[in-house]
Every structure is written in structure tokens, then in C-alpha cells.
Amino acid sequence: MTGSASRPRAVLIAGPTASGKSALALSLAERAGGVVINADSMQVYADLRVLTARPTVEEEARAPHRLYGHVDGAADYSVAHWLEDARRVLAEAGGEGRLPILIGGTGLYFKALTQGLSPMPAIPPEVRERVRALDLDAPALHARLASVDPETAARLRPSDTQRLMRALEVFEATGRPLARWQAERTEPPVLPAEEAVRIFLATDRTALRTRIATRFHVMMEEGAMEEARALLARNLPADRTVLKAHGMPWFARHLAGGITLDEAIEGAILDTRHYAKRQDTWFRHQLKGWSAMTVEEAAGLLATMA
Template sequence: MNHSALVIAGPTASGKSGLALRLAHEFGGVVINADSMQVYTGLPILTAQPSMEDQARAPHRLYGVLPPSETCSAERWRDMAAAEMRAAWEAGRLPVVVGGTGLYIRSLMEGLSPVPDIPEPVRAATRQRLAEIGNRAFHALLAERDPEMAARLAPGDSQRMARAWEVLEATDRSLARWQDEPRIGGVAARWHVIALLPPRERLYAACDGRFQAMVETGALDEVRAVAALGLDPALPVLKALGFRELAAHLAGELDLATAIALARQATRNYAKRQTTWLRHQLMASETISAQFSESLMAAIFLKIRRFLLTTP
């Protein structure tokens, strides 16, 4: 394969997992997850992990590999994904990286800013303070000390606010300045990047329909089981789309119809943000402005064959 690799990127419900599966099946590939929620166990339906049937059709890696009590940083995921890519090449297979988490994809292709490791006491103290004072007060504190990073982050983005604060605490330097440094640790490969960006109306309809199907096929039971674990509210897995709304319903705070409506809206908002990021931040080899369908496969297969046969 000459250390070639594919990236299939797209917003939630764009059909990228189906496309990745077809490409892996056709070209002897290994599907490698690049979705920050799908790395965790506990919510396979709510996070739209591939079914067991799909996973039987081609090798799948990094799906449901971490317990919900852990945190998967971009660096941790990058290291795991790089190892899976090397294993695929050694086995004569084509890595097919698929997901919508832009930071993960960029970390693999380009590397990450050289931020030093944050001591665990600093990390723990940051999350404790956030939990004690709440998002808005924490955002105000961040704005006082690091207005540049605060301006980039919404008060609801607790994970990234905590990250900005802990970096400032541990290094006495803004995360923005670290991000100005050259990136390190990217995987050297011949990349072919496909961005699947359906029209907004079709994408939103797919988001709505898929969430309804999740509820009908067991998402509520998943949320009930994970909520019963009593996890730290700051953990990433609890930010999975629809988790907060369905948990509120199970706690008697929302009726089911309202919870579903709110979760659908949150999913559409997230899909819009993903689309914007992918359209402006990802250097795609090709952009497909459509939902994935079998009718696209002949043209895509032809382009991938040409890519794989091209001499570096």
C-alpha cells in the first residue's frame, strides 16, 4: 500500500461509517474509529457504533475500547490510532480512518501542539473547581486570566474550558500560545481524504430519524445503565449527544417527547458545527455534497484505485 491511508470524514448521520465499511470491504482495509464518543463502552446505540454484523464484514478498531470512567484525549487517541495504522500496514491492509471529530483527525495527520503533560493534581483541582462554581462562573474566571482562550470557548464547553485552565495553571502560558507552536507526532502517510458533506436539510432529517431509531432500539436502557454508575459529570462520555436529555427524562424532569425534541436539536446543532469545521479546516482530497448511498460507490472506487496505484 506504500503506507497509504484513507480518511472518511463527515458530520454525524452523514453515512460516513457505511462508506468506510464499503471501502474497507472492497480494498482489504481496516476501519479505524475517529469519533471521540465511540471509543467508550456503555453507549453503543446512542453513539452509533457499527453493528456486530458490520464489524464482521471488515476489521474494526478503537470502537468501545475504553470504559466510560476514563478520558480519551486527542493525544491518547492519536497514539492508539497510529498503532492500529502500523498494524494494518504490517498485515498488508489499508487503514480507513473514519469519524467526525476534527481534532482527532488533525492530530493523526498533522500532529499536536507540544503542550507538556499536565500533573494529575492540577487536572483534578481544575475539574473540582469547575464542578463547584459552574460553567458560567468558571468561564468568567478564565476570561480574567486568559481572555483569548475564553473568547474562543462557549460557557457550555466545560471540557475545553477545563483544558485551557489546567494548561495555564501548569505552564503559566496560554493554551493559545502552545497552539502557535509547530505540531509534532503526526503519522507519515499518503493520505486520501474524503469529506462527506450532505445538504443541510437532508442531513438534519437524517439526524432526526436516526435519533428516533436509537430511542426505539435501546438508547434509554443504555443511558439508564451509565447514569447508574454515578460518574463524574465532567467525563466526556456523559457529553454524548442525547445523553443529558434522556437522563433528564429518566429522572422525571422531562417527558419523553420533549427530551427527544431537545436531543434532536442538539444533534442538528452539532452536525452544523461539524460541517463548518470540516468545510473550512480539513484539506480534503475530494468533497462529496451528498448523503452516502450505493449509487456513489462506482465513482469513489475508481478514485481510490487510482490513488492506490499512483507511485509516490
């Protein structure tokens, strides 16, 4: 880490959903004159403030926030797009003398930021699940890949389901064909890991399960269903990422008359719990060199950075 112990170039806070990242970052931003920068792939979308647990208008008024709700739900948005946006807002923060505080649950964003875009990028669990849920046979998978990455498709056997899925996962996660990744060298990182304080929030799983359920019920009271209804009314293509936000598939089934509201809420909470568990595992295996600590331990560390 460059700079003094009390003022690093940036602070990165990763962790599962509902682990307390936002409150921690906001407190630091207020105290240290920082700017909170989003590193969550769902919170970039303008359509779902409540359902993706974006900061409230009141919270955004307490400190500058960047890369929240700046992308329309109809858009294709990848880690490559986010990395360019992050590069810009980091430069702006530096010019303003503000401490950048990047927070989120999308590990691939943090990995790309601190290590550069790898020719063989790690695939976030939610992307892998989305591709594997396509329920297509091998020829259909091959045809889908050929439409977005014809060079890779030409090199793969139409019956090689696993490799076809892997190539599709790379495209879904990054917005770039696998063939292009394999042809290019890794770019230097936008923010070298050693220049930032890197915190991973380790959580008690039982307590996290409770917080996830509580937060989802609060979301319902704050208008999550109304957001879902408005988004579905846009009739976006079924492959739009925003439609995969936790709760959206269940709300879509409910609004179509397939399940009750209680069943939709129960399913959404269960999905979110499973996702949080996968996030925890991904962070522990992929983000080497990060300090795992509780929210209380992290707050104590960050208190020295005013």
C-alpha cells in the first residue's frame, strides 16, 4: 500500500450481500472526505434502487456516490464497461482530493480492478448459473455462441457442451468473446492491489441468513414489488441482466399468476442466501491478499483513516 498508513490511495470493501458494506463505507466517506464507488453488478442499473439495495437518496446526500444507477436496464453492461467507468471516477476522486472507497459484492469487478483483465477471467457464480439455466442442447448452445463469438465457436466441436458453456460464460461475464481474451495480453491493473487497503467482510452465516430475510421484507415495504412490476412492463429481452436481480424471476412468476406472493418472497430470500454463500466462497478463493475481518474489526481499522 502506498501513502501513509492513515491515508491509502483507495479502500476496497468486499463481502456477501447484506454484510454491512454500505454503512461501513458511508461512515468512512463522511469522516475522511471520501467518495463511495459502486462495485456491484446489479446496483449499476437505474431500474431497481430498492430491490438491489442501492443507497437511499438520503444516504447519497451524506457523501458523494458514483456508479450507482447509471446504466439503463436495457443496456448490455460488462466488467470491461465497469472498469472504464471506475478508471474515470478514480481519476476524478484523485483530482478532487477525495479518498475512493469501492464497495460491492461482485468479485470479478475487484479482481479486474486490482489485477487487470485476465485472458481467462474468473466467472461470477451468478453468471455461471444464468448460462447453465439456459437449458439448451449442444447444437443450440453452439448456435448461440456462434452469434456472439464465431471464432471460438468455429474451433469447438458442436457436441462439446462444457467448453461451449465456458465460452458463453466468458462473454456473459465480460462482454467480450473468449477468442479476443485469448489473443490479448493482460492489461495493467487500474488500481494495483498493493496501493489499496483491501477488506473482505467475514460474516457469521446464521446471522447473515437472518439479515437477508429481514432486509428483503423491508424491501417489500419500500416498494420492491412496484419496481419489479414497472421493470417487467418495459418488456425487455429475456436475456437482460437486470431481469436476473434477486427477486425478479420470482416476482415475474407471481405477477404472471404462477405462484403466490408469499411463495415469491420465500423463493427470493432462499436464492439470496444461496448467493451470499457462493459469494463468500468466491471471495475467499479468488481475492488473495485481502484481509478477512468482521464489520467491527473493519470499523476499527478504518477509524485510523480519517
